[in-house]
Amino acid sequence: MGEFRRLRRALAMAGSVIMLALGGVLVAEPAQACACGGAVSAEGEALTVDREVAALAWDGSTEDIVMQLDMITDADDAAVIIPTPSEPEVQLAETSFFDELAEMAAPRVEDTFTWWPQWEDIGPADGAGAAEPTGGVEVLDTVPLGPLEASVLSATDADGLTDWLREHEYVMSDPLADALTPYITEGWYFVAIRMVAEEGTLNGEVQPVHLSFPASSLIYPMRISAAAEVTQHVSTYVLADGQVRHSDPTGTSEPGELRYAGPVDESLQTSPTWDQLAAAGDYLTVIDHVFDDPAEQITSDFTFASAPDAADYQQVVQVTRMREIAGLTAGPVLLVLGLAAVVVAVLVGRRLLPAGDGAARLGPSAGPVGARPEQHYSAPR
Incomplete structure (x- = not known):
């Protein structure tokens, strides 16, 4: 449950980053503006x-x-x-x-x-x-x-x-x-x-x-x-x-x-x-x-x-137009989505790691390195 709460917190933080970045994208741009002495x-x-x-x-x-x-x-x-x-x-x-x-x-x-x-x-x-x-x-x-x-x-x-x-x-x-x-x-x-x-x-x-x-x-x-x-x-x-x-x-x-x-x-x-x-x-x-x-x-x-x-x-006037995704400027949207994907991948990867000191398990009955396993024999009847 602790790992789940950490994952939910990280996702919320990533969402805040997305909304903050998209807020910058959504800022409105301003609209573009006699020789007679007698x-x-x-x-x-x-x-x-x-x-x-x-x-x-x-x-x-x-x-x-x-x-x-x-x-x-x-x-x-x-x-x-x-x-x-x-x-x-x-x-x-x-x-x-x-x-x-x-x-x-x-x-x-x-x-x-x-x-x-x-x-x-x-x-x-x-x-x-x-x-x-x-x-x-x-x-x-x-x-x-x-x-x-x-x-x-x-x-x-x-x-x-x-x-x-x-x-x-x-x-x-x-x-x-x-x-x-x-x-x-x-x-x-x-x-x-x-x-x-x-x-x-x-x-x-x-x-x-x-x-x-x-x-x-x-x-x-x-x-x-x-x-x-x-x-x-x-x-x-x-x-x-x-x-x-x-x-x-x-x-x-x-x-x-x-x-x-x-x-x-x-x-x-x-x-x-x-x-x-x-x-x-x-x-x-x-x-x-x-x-x-x-x-x-x-x-x-x-x-x-x-x-x-x-x-x-x-005369020629160069007009710069922005690539858009769902009505939003494409560059920041892709950047934020990419960052969010990285955050989610990192958190999911941590969730899959074992608890404790991280020592690798060799099996359910592994003993010390170099030890010979016990052998059990049954006497013939």
């Missing part, structure tokens, strides 16, 4: 546009820019100013359009397998007509866009544009006025997009806007972003006949990261915005930029040239 708001309200995503297309005569901004603000009323080289048409775009672009450019996932957990990871729209010029600014069109309102402007000087914005209760900083001056000098137009939150603030992503205008080449207005005071994140999705590369001083001196270059996936083209784009091509090039010091790094607008010799590219 944002203005009312005086005293904080507003930062730190990320912008733009899709660009040019068919040789017409350029399309579909833009989505990401704001950090406590304001419920703000505006964004976007320069264009010619008078644009403005409309809303579908949010799903950028979801489809992002899916097309998503990294290719390659699985690798491990037997052990990664312990470091536990733990709409008709214009309202043109207005009379005021203070060097002419309002060419006003377009209601649901939660947004777009005003197409021409301006003869930055002071006039500043005054126009102030009349609409927006304050333009001196750096922004300086960044707009070259566009004014070159005769560009401006789209002032007013955004009013239906409830709360404008914090987060803003509804995408689609601008379409005559253009002699593909160009994206980046000089205005030199007025930004925080790090700028810019992603451009360029639709063309083939892969493109930067041909401007900013993109050349501050090369971004190529995220994707390859044919457009037509099966993902479900958003109505695709039908409104210029017939630019069926090839997608995605380039990401980060400007830590916009005033120094951004010196020109983005322009692009064909890169016919460049190969298709897609």
Whole structure:
């Protein structure tokens, strides 16, 4: 009975070891996570546009820019100013359009397998007509866009544009006025997009806007972003006949990261915005930029040239997946089961050993070594 109690105690201890190890296996793992200096708001309200995503297309005569901004603000009323080289048409775009672009450019996932957990990871729209010029600014069109309102402007000087914005209760900083001056000098137009939150603030992503205008080449207005005071994140999705590369001083001196270059996936083209784009091509090039010091790094607008010799590219992400047994990580399970089997084998082996000093028995009547056994004879009768 004593040996049985010792065996039961050892098995209980082995079970505790198993549960402790499996408890470690069962610990939940945590889930895996604008470049536009032309944002203005009312005086005293904080507003930062730190990320912008733009899709660009040019068919040789017409350029399309579909833009989505990401704001950090406590304001419920703000505006964004976007320069264009010619008078644009403005409309809303579908949010799903950028979801489809992002899916097309998503990294290719390659699985690798491990037997052990990664312990470091536990733990709409008709214009309202043109207005009379005021203070060097002419309002060419006003377009209601649901939660947004777009005003197409021409301006003869930055002071006039500043005054126009102030009349609409927006304050333009001196750096922004300086960044707009070259566009004014070159005769560009401006789209002032007013955004009013239906409830709360404008914090987060803003509804995408689609601008379409005559253009002699593909160009994206980046000089205005030199007025930004925080790090700028810019992603451009360029639709063309083939892969493109930067041909401007900013993109050349501050090369971004190529995220994707390859044919457009037509099966993902479900958003109505695709039908409104210029017939630019069926090839997608995605380039990401980060400007830590916009005033120094951004010196020109983005322009692009064909890169016919460049190969298709897609990022690859290695995903480590664990081998499992009954839903648990295989390595620790096998280790614990192996240790338990060893413990049981040792205890069972001890149970089979004789009691006492362990001296071997030679038989039921064995005598001293070398002794002759007694012999009994019966006398013949």
